[in-house]
Amino acid sequence: MIVETDGDRALRSTGALDTGHENSLQSAVPDQVHSKARVQFPMARKGFLASPDAPQGVRGEDEYVRISWDEALQLIHQQHQRIRMTYGVASIFAGSYGWRSNGVLHKAATLLQRYMSLAGGYTGHLGDYSTGAAQVIMPYVVGSNEVYQQQTSWPLVLEHSDVVVLWSANPLNTLKIAWNASDEQGVKFFEQLKNSGKTVIAIDPMRSETVDFFGENAQWIAPNMGTDVALMLGIAHTLVKHGWHDTEFLARCTCGYDKFAAYLTGESDGQPKNAEWAAKICGVPVQTIEYLAQVFSRNRTMLMSGWGMQRQQYGEQKHWMLVTLAAMLGQIGTPGGGFGLSYHFANGGNPTRRAAVLGSMQGTVANGSDAVEKIPVARIVEALENPGGEYQHNGLEKVFPDIRMLWWAGGGNFTHHQDTNRLINAWQKPELVVISECFWTAAAKHADIVLPITTSFERNDLTMTGDYSNQHLVPMKQVVSPQGEARDDLAVFARLSALWEEGGDARFTEGKTELQWLEEFYDIARKRGAAQQVELPEFNQFWEANQLIEMPESEKNAGFIRFADFREDPQAHPLKTPSGKIEIYSERIASFGYADCPPHPTWLAPDEWQGNAQPGQLQLLSSHPAHRLHSQLNYSALRDKYAIAGREPLTLHPKDAAERGIADGDLVRVWNARGQVLVGALVTDGIKQGVVCIHEGAWPDLNNDKLCKNGAVNVLTLDIPTSRLANGCAANSSLVWAEKYLGPVPVITAFDPPASS
Numbered sequence: 018m019i020v021e022t023d024g025d026r027a028l029r030s031t032g033a034l035d036t037g038h039e040n041s042l043q044s045a046v047p048d049q050v051h052s053k054a055r056v057q058f059p060m061a062r063k064g065f066l067a068s069p070d071a072p073q074g075v076r077g078e079d080e081y082v083r084i085s086w087d088e089a090l091q092l093i094h095q096q097h098q099r100i101r102m103t104y105g106v107a108s109i110f111a112g113s114y115g116w117r118s119n120g121v122l123h124k125a126a127t128l129l130q131r132y133m134s135l136a137g138g139y140t141g142h143l144g145d146y147s148t149g150a151a152q153v154i155m156p157y158v159v160g161s162n163e164v165y166q167q168q169t170s171w172p173l174v175l176e177h178s179d180v181v182v183l184w185s186a187n188p189l190n191t192l193k194i195a196w197n198a199s200d201e202q203g204v205k206f207f208e209q210l211k212n213s214g215k216t217v218i219a220i221d222p223m224r225s226e227t228v229d230f231f232g233e234n235a236q237w238i239a240p241n242m243g244t245d246v247a248l249m250l251g252i253a254h255t256l257v258k259h260g261w262h263d264t265e266f267l268a269r270c271t272c273g274y275d276k277f278a279a280y281l282t283g284e285s286d287g288q289p290k291n292a293e294w295a296a297k298i299c300g301v302p303v304q305t306i307e308y309l310a311q312v313f314s315r316n317r318t319m320l321m322s323g324w325g326m327q328r329q330q331y332g333e334q335k336h337w338m339l340v341t342l343a344a345m346l347g348q349i350g351t352p353g354g355g356f357g358l359s360y361h362f363a364n365g366g367n368p369t370r371r372a373a374v375l376g377s378m379q380g381t382v383a384n385g386s387d388a389v390e391k392i393p394v395a396r397i398v399e400a401l402e403n404p405g406g407e408y409q410h411n412g413l414e415k416v417f418p419d420i421r422m423l424w425w426a427g428g429g430n431f432t433h434h435q436d437t438n439r440l441i442n443a444w445q446k447p448e449l450v451v452i453s454e455c456f457w458t459a460a461a462k463h464a465d466i467v468l469p470i471t472t473s474f475e476r477n478d479l480t481m482t483g484d485y486s487n488q489h490l491v492p493m494k495q496v497v498s499p500q501g502e503a504r505d506d507l508a509v510f511a512r513l514s515a516l517w518e519e520g521g522d523a524r525f526t527e528g529k530t531e532l533q534w535l536e537e538f539y540d541i542a543r544k545r546g547a548a549q550q551v552e553l554p555e556f557n558q559f560w561e562a563n564q565l566i567e568m569p570e571s572e573k574n575a576g577f578i579r580f581a582d583f584r585e586d587p588q589a590h591p592l593k594t595p596s597g598k599i600e601i602y603s604e605r606i607a608s609f610g611y612a613d614c615p616p617h618p619t620w621l622a623p624d625e626w627q628g629n630a631q632p633g634q635l636q637l638l639s640s641h642p643a644h645r646l647h648s649q650l651n652y653s654a655l656r657d658k659y660a661i662a663g664r665e666p667l668t669l670h671p672k673d674a675a676e677r678g679i680a681d682g683d684l685v686r687v688w689n690a691r692g693q694v695l696v697g698a699l700v701t702d703g704i705k706q707g708v709v710c711i712h713e714g715a716w717p718d719l720n721n722d723k724l725c726k727n728g729a730v731n732v733l734t735l736d737i738p739t740s741r742l743a744n745g746c747a748a749n750s751s752l753v754w755a756e757k758y759l760g761p762v763p764v765i766t767a768f769d770p771p772a773s774s
C-alpha cells in the first residue's frame with residue numbers, strides 16, 4: 018500500500034500494485050489510523066480495579082478508568098503471576114486467534130506467545146476458523162491439507178480446463194486479502210477466465226460478487242444451504258448410472274471406493290442417492306444434476322472450492338465428497354482438471370516465484386516453553402463453560418483446561434465467535450481478561466485491562482506478497498507517529514518480560530531493536546535468495562529506496578500441476594495417507610467411531626436447516642464481507658458502500674420479503690432463541706428463497722433488550738463443532754426468523770469508546 022501523509026496525519030491510501038481492479042480495503046488507512054474508535058490510553062475496568070484479586074462487576078456493563086502504562090503492566094504482571102502460581106500453566110490462555118495486521122515482526126499473537134513461552138508456557142489453540150473442518154479431514158483423504166497449498170497453476174487452467182466450477186467460492190471478494198500481503202494477481206486470472214469462453218459454473222445459495230462479475234459468462238446454480246453433499250452424491254450417482262465414472266483411476270489411485278459405492282447405490286442402506294433423491298434435499302432440479310454430471314465428465318473440469326460450505330455442521334463431509342467426486346471424474350493430477358481448495362484465497366494458482374523469502378518472528382524464546390495444552394480454536398466457549406470436561410478431538414480423548422486468565426492480541430473474538438450471548442456469559446468466568454487492541458472492539462469493552470496498540474502504519478515492518486507466490490518483498494515503513502499513548506505489541510511484551518525475570522527483556526528481544534530485527538529477517542531473505550540466484554541489495558540501500566522488489570518468474574513453477582507425480586505413478590509417489598492413495602473410505606476415521614463423522618463421505622442432515630425449519634424460519638448465511646476484513650474497518654467510511662438504512666444489510670429473496678411485509682430499505686429484526694439483531698433489508702433475487710445473508714464481522718452492540726443495533730451475525734449463530742473429528746467452526750448452520758422492525762430506532766454505539774471516569 019502507498020500512504021500519503023502530511024507528516025502528522027495519513028491523508029490518502031491506495032494499493033501499491035496497479036492491477037486495474039480497485040481493492041476497497043486498501044483505501045481506508047486515514048479512517049483506520051485516526052478513527053475515533055481508537056483506544057487512546059491504557060484503561061482498566063472499574064470493578065476489576067476495585068479488587069484485582071477478586072474482580073467485581075459484570076464485564077460489558079462496567080465503566081473504565083484511565084491508568085498509566087506502568088500501572089497497567091504492573092497490574093497485569095502481578096495478576097498473571099498470582100494466577101499462574103495458583104492454578105498452573107494451563108490456566109493461562111494465550112491461544113489468541115485472529116488476523117492481526119500484516120508484517121513479519123509485529124505479529125501480535127506470536128509476540129504474546131513469545132512472552133508466555135518465557136513465563137513458562139500457556140494454553141494455545143489448534144486449527145483456525147477458516148478451514149477448521151477441511152484442514153483436518155483432508156490429510157486423511159489425500160495426505161495434505163490442500164487449503165493452504167499451492168494450486169495447479171493458473172496458466173495451465175487457462176490453457177487446459179474446459180469447465181471451471183466455483184463451488185462455495187466468491188474469489189472476487191475473498192481475494193482482496195491474504196495472510197501475507199495480497200499479490201493481487203488472482204482477479205486478473207479470473208478476468209482471463211471470464212473472457213476465455215470456457216464454461217464457468219457457480220454453485221452458491223447467493224449470487225455473489227463473483228457471479229455478478231462473470232455476468233452472462235457464468236451459470237449460477239443455487240442449492241439450499243448445507244446440502245452440497247447431497248447434490249454431489251446425486252451427481253456421483255448419475256455418473257455411475259451412465260458409466261461415466263473413471264473406474265481405471267478409481268482402481269489405480271484410490272482405496273475404499275467399493276464401500277462408498279455401496280452407500281451411493283443404496284446397497285448398504287436401502288436408499289439410492291440418485292438425482293431424484295438429491296433434488297429433494299438440495300432444491301436443485303433433477304435435470305440440472307444430470308446436466309452437471311454430463312458436463313463434468315465430458316470435459317476437463319476443475320472444481321475450485323471455497324470454504325463457506327465447510328464452516329457448517331458436518332463440514333468435514335463437504336470436501337471429502339468433493340474429492341471423491343473429482344476422483345470419480347478421474348482428472349486429479351491432470352493440467353486443468355481435478356479439484357483446488359485455494360484458488361479463492363491468497364491468489365492460489367499464481368505461480369510461485371524464485372524468491373528471496375523473509376525470515377519472521379518466532380513465538381518461542383530460546384529455552385522457552387511451548388503451549389502445554391491446545392484446545393480446538395472454535396471450542397473456546399465450551400472450554401470456559403466446562404473446565405475439566407472430557408471431549409473428543411480427531412481421535413483423541415481430551416480434557417478442557419481450567420482457564421483463569423485470557424489474553425487476546427490481534428484477534429476480534431467477540432465478532433468472530435458464534436453465539437455472542439453464550440460467549441458473554443462464559444466470558445465472566447476468568448479472573449483476568451486482557452485485550453491488546455488498536456480499537457474499542459466489543460472484546461475490549463468486555464476486558465479488565467485494555468492496552469492501546471499501534472496500527473501497522475505507526476511502526477516499521479516487512480512483508481512478502483502472496484502466501485504461495487512470494488511475488489514481492491515489501492518494505493512497510495512507518496507513516497505517522499503512534500496515536501495517543503499507543504505502543505507496539507513488541508514493546509509491551511518486552512517490558513512485561515523484564516518484569517517477569519531479570520534480563521527478561523533482553524531474552525525477549527535478543528537485544529535487537531526494531532530495525533535490527535528487520536535487517537535480520539531481510540538478511541535471511543538475501544541468503545535464501547542467493548540459493549536461487551536471486552540477488553537483493555544491502556538492507557540499508559533497500560530500506561532507503563523504500564520500493565518493493567519483484568521476484569523473478571520460474572518457468573518450472575508456472576507448470577506446476579497438483580498431484581501430477583502421484584497420478585503418473587502412485588507407487589513411486591504415494592500420498593501421505595495410510596494406503597498411499599486417495600482414501601474414499603478411511604479405516605482410521607472408522608476406528609474413531611464418530612457418528613458425526615462416518616468413515617466415507619455421507620449426507621447427514623444438520624440440526625438446523627431448511628429440512629427441519631418451522632414455518633417462517635429462514636436459513637442464515639454469514640459469508641465474508643466485501644468491504645471489511647472480518648470486523649476490521651467496520652467503523653470506516655467503507656460502510657457507505659454496503660449499509661442499508663445505516664445498518665448491516667440483510668440480503669433476502671423478494672418472496673421471503675413479501676411474505677413478511679418487508680420492503681427494500683426497511684429496518685428488520687432478525688432473531689432466534691439465541692439473540693436478536695437489527696439490520697436493513699436488501700431485497701434481491703440474488704439469493705435462494707429461504708436463505709438470508711448477514712455478512713460476518715459487524716461489531717456486537719447490544720442494547721438493554723439484548724438487541725444488537727449493529728447487526729452482528731454471530732449473535733444468531735449456533736456454537737457447535739463441525740463434528741468431534743475437527744471441532745471446526747460451524748457458523749453457517751442456523752435458522753432465524755425475520756420481521757419488519759417498527760420499534761424505536763436505536764442509535765449505533767458500537768464504535769463509541771465505553772463510558773469512563
Ligand SMILES: Nc1nc2c(c(=O)[nH]1)N[C@H]1C(S)=C(S)[C@@H](COP(=O)(O)OP(=O)(O)OC[C@H]3O[C@@H](n4cnc5c(=O)[nH]c(N)nc54)[C@H](O)[C@@H]3O)O[C@H]1N2
Nearest residue numbers: 115116117118146147427428429433453639647648649748
Ligand atoms: N458467522 C461467522 N463467523 C465467522 C466466520 C464466518 O464465515 N461466519 N468466519 C470466521 C473466520 S474464517 C475467521 S478467520 C474469523 C476472523 O476473526 P478475526 O481474525 O479475529 O477478525 P479480525 O476482525 O480480523 O480481528 C483482528 C483484530 O486484531 C486487531 N489488530 C490488528 N492489528 C493489530 C496489532 O498489530 N496488534 C493488536 N494487538 N491487535 C491488532 C484488529 O483491530 C481486530 O480487532 O472469523 C470467523 N467468524
Ligand SMILES: Nc1nc2c(c(=O)[nH]1)N[C@H]1C(S)=C(S)[C@@H](COP(=O)(O)OP(=O)(O)OC[C@H]3O[C@@H](n4cnc5c(=O)[nH]c(N)nc54)[C@H](O)[C@@H]3O)O[C@H]1N2
Nearest residue numbers: 147185187191220242243323324325326640641645646647
Ligand atoms: N474481502 C474479504 N476477503 C476475505 C475475508 C474478508 O473478511 N473480507 N476473509 C478471509 C478469510 S479469513 C477467509 S477464511 C476467506 C473465506 O473464504 P470462504 O470461506 O470461501 O468465504 P465465505 O464468504 O464464507 O464463503 C464463500 C461462498 O460460499 C457460499 N456458501 C456458504 N454456504 C454454502 C453452502 O452451504 N453451499 C454452497 N454451495 N455455498 C455456500 C457463500 O455464499 C459464499 O459466496 O476469505 C478471506 N478473504
Ligand SMILES: [Mo]
Nearest residue numbers: 145146147148
Ligand atoms: Mo478465516
